Amino acid sequence: MEDTHLNDIQLFEYANGELDDGDRLRADGHIAHCDECRSLLTLAESGASALQSSPRFDLRAERLSSTINELGPQEKRETRGVIPWRRWLTVLAPVAAVAGVVVIVVIANNGGDSGASESAAPAQEAVAEAAAPTSADGEGRALQGSAQAADEAAADAALAEPDSADLFSEAAPAEAPSAPTVEAASEDASAAESAPAPAEEPARAEEPAAASPAPAAELAPSPAEEPAPSPAVPEGDGLIASVTGPAEVVVAFLATMEIESSIAPDGAVEVAREVADATAEALAAEFPAGPVVVRVIEGG
Amino acid sequence: MENESKLVKRAQSGDKNAFAELIEQEQQRLYTLAVRELGSASDAEDAVQEALIRAWRALPRFRAEASFSTWIYRIQLNAIHDQRSKRARGGGSSLDDVPETADPRDALLASELSGALQAALNELDETYRAAVLMSDVSGLSYREIAGILGVAEGTVKSRIFRGRAELARLLGTSGAAPESNL
Numbered sequence: 001m002e003d004t005h006l007n008d009i010q011l012f013e014y015a016n017g018e019l020d021d022g023d024r025l026r027a028d029g030h031i032a033h034c035d036e037c038r039s040l041l042t043l044a045e046s047g048a049s050a051l052q053s054s055p056r057f058d059l060r061a062e063r064l065s066s067t068i069n070e071l072g073p074q075e076k077r078e079t080r081g082v083i084p085w086r087r088w089l090t091v092l093a094p095v096a097a098v099a100g101v102v103v104i105v106v107i108a109n110n111g112g113d114s115g116a117s118e119s120a121a122p123a124q125e126a127v128a129e130a131a132a133p134t135s136a137d138g139e140g141r142a143l144q145g146s147a148q149a150a151d152e153a154a155a156d157a158a159l160a161e162p163d164s165a166d167l168f169s170e171a172a173p174a175e176a177p178s179a180p181t182v183e184a185a186s187e188d189a190s191a192a193e194s195a196p197a198p199a200e201e202p203a204r205a206e207e208p209a210a211a212s213p214a215p216a217a218e219l220a221p222s223p224a225e226e227p228a229p230s231p232a233v234p235e236g237d238g239l240i241a242s243v244t245g246p247a248e249v250v251v252a253f254l255a256t257m258e259i260e261s262s263i264a265p266d267g268a269v270e271v272a273r274e275v276a277d278a279t280a281e282a283l284a285a286e287f288p289a290g291p292v293v294v295r296v297i298e299g300g
Numbered sequence: 301m302e303n304e305s306k307l308v309k310r311a312q313s314g315d316k317n318a319f320a321e322l323i324e325q326e327q328q329r330l331y332t333l334a335v336r337e338l339g340s341a342s343d344a345e346d347a348v349q350e351a352l353i354r355a356w357r358a359l360p361r362f363r364a365e366a367s368f369s370t371w372i373y374r375i376q377l378n379a380i381h382d383q384r385s386k387r388a389r390g391g392g393s394s395l396d397d398v399p400e401t402a403d404p405r406d407a408l409l410a411s412e413l414s415g416a417l418q419a420a421l422n423e424l425d426e427t428y429r430a431a432v433l434m435s436d437v438s439g440l441s442y443r444e445i446a447g448i449l450g451v452a453e454g455t456v457k458s459r460i461f462r463g464r465a466e467l468a469r470l471l472g473t474s475g476a477a478p479e480s481n482l
């Protein structure tokens with residue numbers, strides 16, 4: 001660490017006091033003689049200070065109350081939709097085909113932040129750290145976008161060991177389906193209410209309950225993004241299907257069928273138990289086999 | 301105050317008062333985020349209103365294992381995105397407009413919207429802006445931000461760090477480091 005620049009994650013953790021003693025000492029050693037890293041730390045501290053000391057604003061009370069008063073009916077909790085999902089899916093399928101594989105499993109537990117999630121976090125960060133620019137010649141040190149590939153690769157690389165076997169008690173193996181063909185994009189924008197945003201467009205991150213079908217181009221991994229390794233799904237425990245594609249594609253696809261899903265910190269896709277069968281059926285019919293875990297959470 | 305999960309359950313069954321209580325706790329953070337993201341008070345109001353309407357409609361599908369604030373932040377970010385798109389098509393307000401009211405707080409808001417910080421935020425890459433605003437203005441942890449954005453925590457750390465540094469550069473802050481302590 002003394003001879004190479006600290007990457008952004010290391011600099012963040014250094015500034016946050018999150019490095020362990022050994023890394024901290026090595027970082028100190030590097031920063032002591034590296035004007036560039038020292039400058040970045042100073043800039044980041046200044047930027048944080050400017051934001052943290054800025055005023056907060058309250059929404060006008062009359063606007064808030066009128067909005068509340070005029071709220072209409074709520075949606076019903078439905079699992080099957082009317083959106084022409086097959087037509088939309090056909091656009092995403094080629095993206096999914098090159099991006100990795102998604103394994104669909106069912107767990108009989110709640111706990112979106114399970115042990116599996118926790119075990120995934122270090123792996124995610126390790127990937128991000130490994131991919132971030134660290135070269136001594138300063139390559140990739142420009143602030144604007146130079147670490148984007150590393151950033152986004154980390155997001156897609158977030159796969160974890162699945163939770164304990166008893167959490168996968170309802171699964172039945174499913175046959176690997178064939179990939180769909182390309183037709184046309186869906187113009188249905190009304191379903192645009194959920195799915196964790198694709199890394200390329202973080203502003204599009206809405207409630208997990210109703211994913212927004214993002215354009216296929218937004219879901220395509222950058223060339224630097226490597227397909228994530230397959231998670232160790234326990235054989236015979238909870239596996240109901242295996243499909244291809246980044247988790248965002250799966251979430252968006254499920255949303256087109258009004259099947260709520262979300263991406264857990266470990267990269268798994270989670271769906272409610274009540275839609276497990278529908279999920280397995282839909283995915284088995286459209287996606288080939290691959291590595292992101294999808295599991296069912298009860299009590300949602 | 302009634303705890304969040306009870307309020308959520310009440311709101312999920314159609315209780316607007318419960319929903320109002322939930323929103324009251326978040327409105328300042330949601331609105332400030334929208335103001336800073338959009339650089340316009342009226343656009344920010346529209347974005348928050350839209351987010352609240354969407355959240356209310358979708359609330360029955362909200363699952364209890366998720367944090368309500370995380371969930372509604374996702375909705376808010378999408379509403380902001382949509383408002384920005386609407387403005388780009390000519391349907392929104394111009395930057396730094398503030399609704400004309402007698403509220404003295406509007407003067408502060410107008411001043412902030414025409415200030416250097418907002419100008420720098422307007423220039424900041426959208427990817428970094430969302431991360432730094434949620435971190436340093438909304439006070440969310442990078443873990444929460446990762447959940448909201450659907451990206452890895454390491455990605456969030458990187459974006460926050462770069463966003464802060466780039467913002468300082470846009471503000472014209474010198475990156476010259478002090479001689480000591482580093």
